[in-house]
Amino acid sequence: MQTQFPTYKLKQLNFSFFSILLGIILRLQIFLENHSLWSDEALTVFKLIAYPFKKLITLTNSSHEAMHAYPIGFLFCIKKMIQLFGYSEYVFRATPLIFSIATLFIFSKLTKKIFKNIWSEVALFIFAITGSQIYYASELKPYTVDVFMMVLFLYLVLKYINKTINKNEYIFLGIIAGLSTTFSFAAPFILGGLWFGGIAYCIHQNKKKHVFLFTKSAIIWCTSFVLYYYFSIRFFNQNQSLTRFWEYAFMPFDQGLWRSISWIGSALFQNFQNQLIVPAFFSSVFFLIGGVYLFLYEKKYFLIFISSIILTLFASALRLYPFIGRTTLFLCPVYLLIMVKGLECIWKSPLIYPNILIKRGLVFVVVTLTVVFNAQAIGSMQDNEDMRPIVKYFQEEYRPGDSVYISRVTQFSFGYYHGYYSMGSKPLLIGRIHFDYNDDVLQMMVQYVHISFDKLGFMNGYLLGNRWKQIAEKQKFIYKQNKRTWVIFSHYSQKEKKQILYQFDQRGTQVKALRKRGAEIYLYDFQKG
Numbered sequence: 001m002q003t004q005f006p007t008y009k010l011k012q013l014n015f016s017f018f019s020i021l022l023g024i025i026l027r028l029q030i031f032l033e034n035h036s037l038w039s040d041e042a043l044t045v046f047k048l049i050a051y052p053f054k055k056l057i058t059l060t061n062s063s064h065e066a067m068h069a070y071p072i073g074f075l076f077c078i079k080k081m082i083q084l085f086g087y088s089e090y091v092f093r094a095t096p097l098i099f100s101i102a103t104l105f106i107f108s109k110l111t112k113k114i115f116k117n118i119w120s121e122v123a124l125f126i127f128a129i130t131g132s133q134i135y136y137a138s139e140l141k142p143y144t145v146d147v148f149m150m151v152l153f154l155y156l157v158l159k160y161i162n163k164t165i166n167k168n169e170y171i172f173l174g175i176i177a178g179l180s181t182t183f184s185f186a187a188p189f190i191l192g193g194l195w196f197g198g199i200a201y202c203i204h205q206n207k208k209k210h211v212f213l214f215t216k217s218a219i220i221w222c223t224s225f226v227l228y229y230y231f232s233i234r235f236f237n238q239n240q241s242l243t244r245f246w247e248y249a250f251m252p253f254d255q256g257l258w259r260s261i262s263w264i265g266s267a268l269f270q271n272f273q274n275q276l277i278v279p280a281f282f283s284s285v286f287f288l289i290g291g292v293y294l295f296l297y298e299k300k301y302f303l304i305f306i307s308s309i310i311l312t313l314f315a316s317a318l319r320l321y322p323f324i325g326r327t328t329l330f331l332c333p334v335y336l337l338i339m340v341k342g343l344e345c346i347w348k349s350p351l352i353y354p355n356i357l358i359k360r361g362l363v364f365v366v367v368t369l370t371v372v373f374n375a376q377a378i379g380s381m382q383d384n385e386d387m388r389p390i391v392k393y394f395q396e397e398y399r400p401g402d403s404v405y406i407s408r409v410t411q412f413s414f415g416y417y418h419g420y421y422s423m424g425s426k427p428l429l430i431g432r433i434h435f436d437y438n439d440d441v442l443q444m445m446v447q448y449v450h451i452s453f454d455k456l457g458f459m460n461g462y463l464l465g466n467r468w469k470q471i472a473e474k475q476k477f478i479y480k481q482n483k484r485t486w487v488i489f490s491h492y493s494q495k496e497k498k499q500i501l502y503q504f505d506q507r508g509t510q511v512k513a514l515r516k517r518g519a520e521i522y523l524y525d526f527q528k529g
Contacts, residue, residue: 015121016108023104023128026378031097031138034089036388036519039491041140042412044070045092048079049416050460073183074142087419087458092140100137100144103151104128107333110155114301114337115344122363123340126370130336131277131377132329146186146330150308153177154333157194157304161201161210170213178223186330189315191218193308200303249322251313264313267324274325275332276339277377278370283339290342301341305334385490386516391417393514393521394486403482403526405431405446407489407500410519414488415451415459425453427463431479433489435496444499448479480507483527490519 037045047056056075077095085091107127111120127133136143156173181187195218202210251263272283294302309331316323343366347359391414398404406414411432418428431446450463479485487504489497497520504510508526 016124019121019125019128020104020108022125023134024101026129026134027097027100027137030134030378031090031093033138035138036386037089037092037140037413037416038385039409039413041092042387042416044075044140045087045416046412046459048075048082048092049087049454049458053079070142071145071183071185073179074145078140087416087456093138096139096141096144097137099148100133103133103144103148106148106151106155110151110158110333111337113155113158115340117344118363119340119344119347122343122366123336125367126276126340127333127336129370129374129378130275130332131374132275132326132332134378136326136329141326142184143326143329146184146190147333149180149184149187150190150330151333153180153190153194154304157198161198161300161304170216174216174219177218184330185321186312186327189308189312189321190330193311194304196311197304197307200307201300204299204303246322246325246327249316249324249327250319251317251323253317260317270324271328271331272335275329276335277374279373282369283335286339286342286346287335288342289345290338290340293345294338294341298341301337305338308334385413385518387413387490387519388417388420389516390488390490390514390519390521392421394488395421395423397512397523398486399484401482401484403431403479403485404428405433405485405487405504407492407496408432408434409492410488410490411451412459413490413519415453418453419456419458421457423457425455425457427452429479433487433500435499442495442499444503448473481526483525484511485524485526486521487524488519488521492518 053076056079057072074095078092081091081094104124104127108124111123114120115123133144133147156176160169160173177187177191180191184190195214198214199211202208202214249267251267252259268287269280269284272278272287273280276283291302291306294305312321312328312331313323315321321327343362347362387410411430427450429448429450432449433444433446436443436445451459452461452463454460485504485508487500489500492500501522504522504524508524509528510522511525512523514521
């Protein structure tokens with residue numbers, strides 16, 4: 001008897017391979033473009049260069065450091081990469097890229113557990129080309145690690161929830177989950193949500209042994225998280241600047257039920273728009289249909305998928321974690337899976353299912369819309385703070401004795417590219433510009449500080465103490481009357497740029513200038529003011 005060749009499985013395998021390969025290529029393309037460091041990336045690089053491993057552990061132990069702190073496991077990975085391969089943007093961003101690529105392979109396995117038809121391939125394809133996932137794969141930020149953790153634990157929970165778990169497996173789950181809390185600030189919401197969802201399903205199915213073993217596994221990662229929380233991330237709650245920055249992303253819990261429901265709808269709409277990069281209206285409709293379908297017919301997936309969303313919302317209401325923006329990128333795979341379930345539900349409906357042309361047309365429209373909108377998003381991923389050519393220009397034009405003014409947010413980018421272009425280890429006195437908004441009135445202030453550099457020329461701190469303060473005070477007059485005075489700034493609002501140029505135009509004459517996207521440098525002659 002001749003065996004029939006499984007052509008569908010072969011096509012499925014080929015399309016999965018194509019989607020993963022395409023996802024890797026798109027991530028590598030943005031990564032290899034090697035755009036200049038953003039100011040917040042440069043601040044992280046400064047800490048990685050200037051601080052030893054021991055200091056990195058306590059980064060969140062002050063309100064100032066907590067503002068820009070990242071999970072300790074994430075920082076340790078990058079610090080180790082720097083020790084092995086040296087300083088470069090590629091090295092700094094390699095860890096997010098590796099996690100993002102690894103996520104593609106696990107997501108492929110995850111979709112095959114959830115969908116038994118072409119929609120597993122559609123879900124993987126959409127995820128592979130989603131602009132937000134591609135963008136953060138080449139940024140020195142931990143959001144791709146968050147996504148990796150969500151996809152990994154979704155896969156593990158669905159793998160173990162319907163099989164007999166032995167002692168070694170639940171210990172393995174607990175240890176992996178415990179380690180994840182040091183790599184991702186979102187891990188408690190991922191693990192807690194999946195645990196609640198999994199436990200609820202096991203109770204519903206009367207799987208007492210699974211409830212017991214999942215609970216024992218949770219004790220391990222909860223212990224790890226409690227220790228990490230106490231020694232590190234509890235200081236985030238004391239950071240007023242951080243709370244004010246994310247104010248818009250906290251659910252208004254105390255303004256009535258209708259206001260809260262309206263806010264949730266608006267927040268989900270924004271997340272669909274920014275994370276899935278497809279028209280939010282269509283995403284919302286498919287998400288709603290998928291959610292209702294899962295609730296009625298596939299409660300296991302409904303409980304597991306929705307639990308992390310609900311837990312993150314609850315944390316947002318308590319002002320512990322924002323629900324809008326990049327910090328919730330880890331929910332993107334969940335949004336996508338529910339949305340694709342909605343598409344599958346429409347695909348299986350009596351009006352569409354018998355008609356092969358309509359079925360193919362639906363798949364074609366979904367894939368085409370995804371490609372078009374994400375292609376536009378990926379095409380717009382350009383430098384917004386192109387500091388590399390600015391510092392290169394400064395290196396070529398700078399003369400000993402020149403005065404240098406740098407905006408506060410720009411100092412770390414300048415400090416990194418100072419070493420990138422091997423500009424020496426001699427300390428540099430700068431006038432550090434910062435702004436204060438007082439009743440919507442912008443005030444520009446200058447503080448004179450000496451930047452110190454390591455032997456390779458990378459900024460590693462400031463020269464402090466009375467001696468250096470006295471030197472700075474003596475040189476203030478020279479700085480204010482210098483024939484060659486530089487001003488460098490980036491990551492600015494138009495109001496801030498206008499204020500800087502107004503102040504410098506009042507004092508002197510502009511001689512040279514170079515303007516790049518999001519970064520500018522000017523040379524002034526203050527003796528012609």
